Amino acid sequence: MNGPETVAGWLARAEAFLAERGVPEASANAEFLMAEVLEVGRGRVLAERAAALSQRNSMHFWEFVKRRGRRMPLAYVLGWQPFAGCRIKVNESVLVPRPETEELVTLAVSEAEALGRRSLQVVDVGTGSGCVAVALAKRLPTAQVYATDVSPAALKLAEENAMANHVSTRVRVLREDLFKPHSGAAWADLAVSNPPYIPSAAVDGLEPEVLKEPRLALDGGKDGLDHIRAIAGDARRLVKPGGRLVLEFGSGQAAAVARILAKAGLSQVRIFTDLQGVERLAAASV
Ligand SMILES: C[S@@+](CC[C@H](N)C(=O)[O-])C[C@H]1O[C@@H](n2cnc3c(N)ncnc32)[C@H](O)[C@@H]1O
Incomplete structure (x- = not known):
C-alpha cells in the first residue's frame, strides 16, 4: 500500500481523513488507533513518530481508520474499552x-x-x-x-x-x-x-x-x-x-x-x- 512511511506521516494522513468525515477529536482518535496497531499505550505513540511503519501495520492501521471514518465508535473499532480499571470487550x-x-x-x-x-x-x-x-x-x-x-x-x-x-x-x-x-x-x-x-x-x-x-x-x-x-x-x-x-x-x-x-x-x-x-x-x- 502506498502512503507515508513514518508513524507521524500516517497519523497526519489519518487525522485529515477523519476530520474530513466529521469525526470529533480526529487527532486523538488517530493516535488511539495507532497505539492499538503498535500494541503500545497512546503516550508511547508520540515517541514512535519518526519510526517507519511496516507495510502490514500500515494496512492494519488504515483498515481501522476507514472504519472510524464511517463513524463507527472508537471502542467498536478497537474491540475494547477501559472501564473502572477493567478491560471490557465490546461489539x-x-x-x-x-x-x-x-x-x-x-x-x-x-x-x-x-x-x-x-x-x-x-x-x-x-x-x-x-x-x-x-x-x-x-x-x-x-x-x-x-x-x-x-x-x-x-x-x-x-x-x-x-x-x-x-x-x-x-x-x-x-x-x-x-x-x-x-x-x-x-x-x-x-x-x-x-x-x-x-x-x-x-x-x-x-x-x-x-x-x-x-x-x-x-x-x-x-x-x-x-x-x-x-x-x-x-x-x-x-x-x-x-x-x-x-x-x-x-x-x-x-x-x-x-x-x-x-x-x-x-x-x-x-x-x-x-x-x-x-x-x-x-x-x-x-
Ligand atoms: C444503557 S445500556 C447499559 C449497559 C451497561 N450496563 C453499561 O452501563 O454500559 C442498557 C441495557 O439494558 C438492556 N435492556 C433493555 N431492555 C431491557 C429489559 N426489558 N430487560 C433487561 N435488560 C434490558 C439493554 O440490552 C442494554 O444492554
Whole structure:
C-alpha cells in the first residue's frame, strides 16, 4: 500500500481523513488507533513518530481508520474499552461503557459497603457488556453478582468479560426481562442499573456513533423513564428490606426519578451529581 512511511506521516494522513468525515477529536482518535496497531499505550505513540511503519501495520492501521471514518465508535473499532480499571470487550451488540457509569460503580460500592453485610447478593439490571457487574465483582470481593439482560448477544459478551477479568466465579449472567416483575421472596442486597433512558423521539437525533449502538440500550420510551419506572416498581420484590437501589439516569431527569422512587415506596432517596456537576445518579433504600 502506498502512503507515508513514518508513524507521524500516517497519523497526519489519518487525522485529515477523519476530520474530513466529521469525526470529533480526529487527532486523538488517530493516535488511539495507532497505539492499538503498535500494541503500545497512546503516550508511547508520540515517541514512535519518526519510526517507519511496516507495510502490514500500515494496512492494519488504515483498515481501522476507514472504519472510524464511517463513524463507527472508537471502542467498536478497537474491540475494547477501559472501564473502572477493567478491560471490557465490546461489539455492536452492546453499549460502549461510558466514563460517567464508572461513577455509578463508585456509588454502588459505597452503598454496598454502608450496608456492612458479610456476603452480598448484587444484581446489575441491563448489564450489556457486563462492565458494571464485572467492576462491582472486582471491587466487592465478597459479592455474588447477577448480570441480567434481554439480549443474548450482550449476555455472551458479559460472560466473556467476567472470564477475562477473572471474576467469572462470582458473576452469573441471566436472561431476564425487567418488564416481567419478580415473584418469590426478595433476595438481593443491592440492585444497580444503568438502564436505557433516552426519550424515543430523541434517539434518532443522536450522534452518528451513538446510532451505531443498539437501540435497545438507548431507548427508554416516550419520556425516557419506562425502564426506571419498571425497576422502581419491582425493587421491593427484588431487593431485601434495608437493601439499596442505585441508578444512572439522563440529564434533566433527576426530579422525575426522585418522584418515581418515592412513589414506589423507597426511602432515603438521594440524587448525586457526576464529575461535570450534572445530576445523573440516584440511590434509595428499600
Ligand atoms: C444503557 S445500556 C447499559 C449497559 C451497561 N450496563 C453499561 O452501563 O454500559 C442498557 C441495557 O439494558 C438492556 N435492556 C433493555 N431492555 C431491557 C429489559 N426489558 N430487560 C433487561 N435488560 C434490558 C439493554 O440490552 C442494554 O444492554
